[in-house]
Amino acid sequence: MSIPAASRTFSAHAAEYTALRRRLVPQFDLFYGTAVRALGPLAEGSLERILDLGAGTGLLSAAVAEAHPQARFELLDGSREMLAEAEQRLGDRIAAVHIQDMSEGLPDGPFDAVISALAIHHLEDAEKRALFERVHAVLRPGGVFINGDQVAGPTPALRELYVETWKRQCRELGATEAELAAALERRRHDRSADTESQLDWLREAGFAAADCIYKYWELAVLVATKETDG
Numbered sequence: 001m002s003i004p005a006a007s008r009t010f011s012a013h014a015a016e017y018t019a020l021r022r023r024l025v026p027q028f029d030l031f032y033g034t035a036v037r038a039l040g041p042l043a044e045g046s047l048e049r050i051l052d053l054g055a056g057t058g059l060l061s062a063a064v065a066e067a068h069p070q071a072r073f074e075l076l077d078g079s080r081e082m083l084a085e086a087e088q089r090l091g092d093r094i095a096a097v098h099i100q101d102m103s104e105g106l107p108d109g110p111f112d113a114v115i116s117a118l119a120i121h122h123l124e125d126a127e128k129r130a131l132f133e134r135v136h137a138v139l140r141p142g143g144v145f146i147n148g149d150q151v152a153g154p155t156p157a158l159r160e161l162y163v164e165t166w167k168r169q170c171r172e173l174g175a176t177e178a179e180l181a182a183a184l185e186r187r188r189h190d191r192s193a194d195t196e197s198q199l200d201w202l203r204e205a206g207f208a209a210a211d212c213i214y215k216y217w218e219l220a221v222l223v224a225t226k227e228t229d230g
Contacts, residue, residue, distance in 0.1 A: 018057045018085065023175040024183050025118070026166065027216050034214040034221045035117065035148040036063045042225055043113055044142030047071050049095070051111045051138065053102050053131075054119020058086030060148065064115060065093045074107055076100060077119075103127045109138030117148040121192040128193060132205040132224075142228040145207070148214075148221045152192035162218040169217075195220050 022028050039047065047068045052061045055075035065071060073090060076098040077083050083097055098107055103123060114135045120128060135145050153159040170180055195212050199222065202210035208227035212220050 018059060020175075020179060020183075021059065023173045023179060024170055025219070026169040026173065027219065031148055031214065031216070031219050031221065032060060032063050032117065035060060035115065035146050036067050038213055038221065038223050039064060039113060039115070039144060039146055040068065042146075042223055043144040044225075044228060045112065045140075047112045049111050050074070051076065051107060051109075051114045053106075053114060053116040053135075054122070055086055056082045056117075056119065058083075058089040060115055060117040061086065061093075062089050065090060071112075074098065074111075076102065076107065078102075102131055106134045106138050110140035111138055111143060112140060113144050113146065114139060115146045118150060120147055121150045122189050124191050125193050125197075128198065129201045129205070132201050132207075136206045136224075136226060139226045141226055143226045145202070145224045145226075146221065147198075147223075148219070150190065150192050150218050151198070151215075151220045152194045153218070154194045154196065165217050192218070195222070198222060 025031060048070055050061070050064065050071050051074045053076050055061060055077045056079070058075065061073045061075065065073065071093070072095040073093055074096040075083055075086055075094060078099065078101045080099050083099060087094060087097065096107065102120065120131065123131060139145065153162045167180060195215065199210045199212065202222070202224040207224035210222065210224040212222050214221035
């Protein structure tokens with residue numbers, strides 16, 4: 001299996017990735033916290049089996065694990081090094097680890113929830129749409145998809161403003177110019193799509209409802225629920 005360029009790039013920064021997040025993700029706690037808080041109310045029934053796409057070092061899964069002690073997690077990521085960090089963080093809460101790209105097939109469901117943070121924007125738009133269909137297929141009826149991700153502005157001017165605002169905010173959070181330069185280099189792998197397009201794709205994939213429940217410049221939390229039987 002060939003390793004996508006984005007996975008190779010993030011593998012090289014696995015050890016420092018988590019520490020960098022707080023300097024490179026404005027409103028870090030609110031962004032992740034919104035995703036976690038939405039999960040319980042939106043999912044119908046228990047949350048015991050959760051799939052984390054582009055799990056990285058397990059930051060989102062760890063936050064969900066704290067809020068839902070009964071949940072166990074399957075982690076999917078193309079970077080073995082990032083997943084090694086996640087395994088240390090989550091321990092026996094992990095049911096399985098899948099070292100693969102998100103553009104490939106997903107593990108067999110049904111899952112009570114599928115979650116993702118800052119990962120799906122690395123896929124081309126056609127790959128995002130195909131992934132949303134696969135996510136819908138592996139969710140149980142009443143299950144929920146939570147995607148906290150980087151989104152593009154709907155116009156070239158807004159896209160440029162998003163990036164310039166992000167750089168200013170990161171400097172205010174203490175990011176060094178070297179860290180910013182490295183982050184901008186990693187952004188060569190970004191294929192972000194705007195919020196409204198992604199909500200349309202989720203509905204086209206078969207989700208009963210899709211919404212953006214958090215938006216702060218280029219950061220958004222998108223949620224989608226699968227219709228219950230009957």
